[in-house]
Amino acid sequence: MSRSRQKSLTPRQQVVLAIFRQSSIPLTPQEAWEAAIRDSPGIGLATVYRAVRILTEAGELRPVEIADEIPRYEMASGPHHHHFYCRKCTRIYEVHKCPPRLDDLVPQGFKMDDHSIVLYGTCRSCLGDRATTD
Ligand SMILES: [Zn+2]
Ligand SMILES: [Zn+2]
Structure with missing residues (x-):
């Protein structure tokens, strides 16, 4: 993030x-x-809504749009990561691992320049909740 942009x-x-x-x-x-x-x-x-929109337009934030959820936002400058969506509590977690050999998925003659991955399932705290209430 540039200092001059933040100043504005x-x-x-x-x-x-x-x-x-x-x-x-x-x-x-x-x-x-x-x-x-x-x-x-x-x-x-x-x-806050207006600030989020302005910060997104300024490239400081980026939307994370998953399933039918309303968009969440995160820092655009953060390190490369993916997301885990918990269907039960609808929270989105960051995943800091990247699968190797994604190039194998790219159709022949295509060139990949980015990727995003969303994992769907149940988070640890929701699994724990179920274990104690079942
Ligand atoms: Zn959960
Ligand atoms: Zn990745």
Whole structure:
């Protein structure tokens, strides 16, 4: 992230960006707002939505769109990773492993320049919840 671009952000936008920077999982604007009001009481949900849109257009955030879920957002500058979607709690987790030999999947004569992978299933805490209630 360039320093000059950050300087043009409003204080509220910087608060919102900091929420995403500190989060280990992608967040909806609603979730970002719930975190933001702890540090900035009085910040409005509409303000957070607008900040997310502006930060996305500025290339600071990127959307993570999975299944029928409303988009979450994460830092665009983060390290390469994939996502695990828990069908039970609908949270999205980061996966920091990359499968080898993806080139084998590319059709002959095509050139791959990027990839994204979403794993679907049940997260550990949801599996644990089920184990104790079943
Ligand atoms: Zn879960
Ligand atoms: Zn990868």
